[in-house]
Amino acid sequence: MENIIRDKLYKEFIEPTKQKKNFIGIEIEVPIINLNKEPVDFDIVHKITSNFQKEFNDFSPNGIDYDGNTFSLKNSKNSDIVCYDCSYNNIEFAMGREKDLFTINDRFITYYTYVKEEFEKYNYTLTGMGINPYRRYNKEIPIPSERYLMLYHHLKSFNKYNDIPMHFHDYPGYGMFSSASQVQLDVHYDDLVKTINTFTKIEPIKALLFSNSVLMDENKHVTCYRDALWEYSTHGINPHNIGMYDVDFESIDDILNYLETLNIYCVMRNESYINFETMNVMDYFKKDHITGEIFNNDKYEQIKIKPEIDDIDYLRAFKFINLTFRGTLEFRSVCTQPISDTMSVAAFHLGLKDKIDELDELISNDRVIYHKGYTPSELRKLLIQDELPAFINKKELCGLTNNILDIAKEGLIERGLGEEIFLKALYNRVKNHTNPGKNIIKSLNDGEDIEKVIKNYGGV
Template sequence: MIDEEMIRDKLYEEFIKPTNQKKNFIGVEIEIPIINLDKKAVDFDVVHKITDKFQKQYPDFQDNGIDYDGNVFAIKNPKTDDIVCYDCSYNNIEFAMGREKDLFSINDRFGEYYSFVKESFEEYNHTLTGMGINPYRKYNEYDPIPSERYLMLYHHLKSYNNYEDIPMHFHEFPEYGMFSSASQVQLDVYRDDLVKTINVFSKIEPIKALLFSNSVLIDENKHVTCFRDALWEYSTHGVNPHNIGMYDVDFKDLNDLQSYLESLNIYCVMRDGAYINFQSMNVLDYFSKDYVCGEIYSNGEYRKMEVKPLINDIKYLRPFKFINLTFRGTVEFRSVCTQPIKDSMSVAAFHLGLKDKLDELDELISNDEVIYHKGYTASELRKLLIQDELPAFVDRDGLCKLSKDIVDLASVGLEERGIGEEIFLKPLYGRIRNHVNPGKNIITLLNNNTNIEDVIEEYGKLGNI
């Protein structure tokens, strides 16, 4: 048994202490579905050929992850810290751009990599597109990348039948990480601003849903513009609702935030380079035990194994909140779907522009009576605003004005940086003016009998600034 004070100290050291330094970098990660235009499963041999071709074109990229079959699933450029990898399976590619001071540098390198990879895939009648759920998911094979982490993760998600005495239902898509894609942003947030950043950004998650939703579960649920939310919430990651989704509380100070960290669940640790899975449990409960019974993957199968909790296991505490604290001292915003490729930088621009406008943003929300102060929490509002039809109590024009006021505030924040990054917000104004988002647009197009192939092509275009 480990003393609770030691656990609290370790949580502080891992999650909060790294924010003591004042920095101002931006990190962007963009996950993108791979599509076989022959309406067959993505050909993984083609994927491996493209990886090899990319390394020949960009020799600074070095192997950063090799699966059990000897295939490279991650490559990294040590000069820029850019990583090109496959996320969960070889059906998704991810461009994790090394941190930068400005969005133009990130956009230039992302555009170059994306163009090369997309053109290379098209030689094999495959392509890439900017959609949060793979529109050809029904054709794909769902095998996790044969690596320690991804085998563990899929095993955890498949274990939902083992949770019999909890008051929640699970969806039947444990492979959802292999067909859903996100656009994530990491910003350096100083410790003194941490609580306010989480509190204020949490309140605008409904507006973000309205602006950025782009995850339609085609053929199964064409009325929800951001089905990704449900895929996380009703999976084994959501056994403890504190591990996913929004913060439905206002933190008073860092002590409150610390208490929230203590309420999270842990579901895996590593020993001797191998992951051990166990049923998701509260982190304090985990450390109160002498041993925990888990499963370890060995020689193609799982076997039971007891593990003794160690204080350094805190580093395996991995919540998937919409707003996450990371071990790097950054705040990660992860509720936004992958966007149409030409609009990719709008996500980072939106968050970056608002980062230093928290007081003004809070005042906007506090004074709003269009959706806020109507008896709904921000979490409930987000659930309502990811539907393709607005609820009756919402004034459509008022909601557009509120959305525009928030984007205007982000634009001011970017203008004050003096670099010109506000140009990346331009797509959001079009969405507000036309009362659409990418997900709603997909639903409308499909209802009007537009071919999904036309949507795939349009959402995959890179475009120009």
């Protein structure tokens, strides 16, 4: 059975990377904010969704909730998806794959501008902040659909895990108020090991550049609280399912070994999700049956199922760098950025992907943050703080970060499309020793109204 499982993992996660492709996929989650400081009215959301479909008639519903409301629209021509993520408090723009950033950016700005102007008619707005600054006003109600009810049920189940040495936070609904900017890139089989290893080592630098998730009124010294929201939830019961790798892979076999250490917590039967206690995927397949819970007629009921090899399809990790069934690497550690800087995330990853050897050499020889007794995960935890630790020289850190940006810029220049322009905001952040999260904290400490930040971060 173990060989069957391993072969299935290889077929689903590794085999697709052997295709020669070079596309870019981008997902941008954006909080919806009711400037009246009241809960987002979902009826307004549904009206705007309907208006969007009429305005952009290539879009049609591909997700309908249990109440008959559309929560996802897909473009039949370019596969763009405009949907709501976890709840109707968050909107997501999942852009269909393309070969250049300008094409993606033009379409994103078109959709975003229309939706924002529609919301503004009701004194609502959209903004590029990784945690909704008005989260305390909103209702934490998941989208009434199979996937999102299952996900929220899983996250709320943390009280069942009393026998593990782990602290859980008090925000099981964090998916309804936190937003990310994710990038999917085609990385070929031959480059998979080095790309994962090298990008893992620059996660601390990415924290320095992109942090933008400040939990208002709590933990205001942390610039990227999203990390903790994932780590100290039921997704983080097995730390291999979230965060960073902190190991150097030497081969594809090493990656497969890692996949075998992941936990599984849900499957589908007859188009219905079944939740069960999160467990190692190899242990799951050793069991004759699993007792789980299924949502039926507005309540959860117990159900027994027999593991099937195709249940591998529901093995979902939430790593900072994820292998996907599409044969891509998904980079998912970055918060939603101020909207005018949205493409900086994809530009950074795309430029470095094509210069992985140069990046690997730079990081392997680094003495600014590495070779000081800290792992990549430990360094990232330090660099999402508002203040740098004393052992890091600020000037040298800026130099290292600029060198990484220069490599990304060179990679983009070699593509010959002018995409390096999207890195400008990142160079400015290094020059000013800041990032969006630090700017939020400074604004709050200076007594600036959060509404001004919301407006600035939402402008195109």
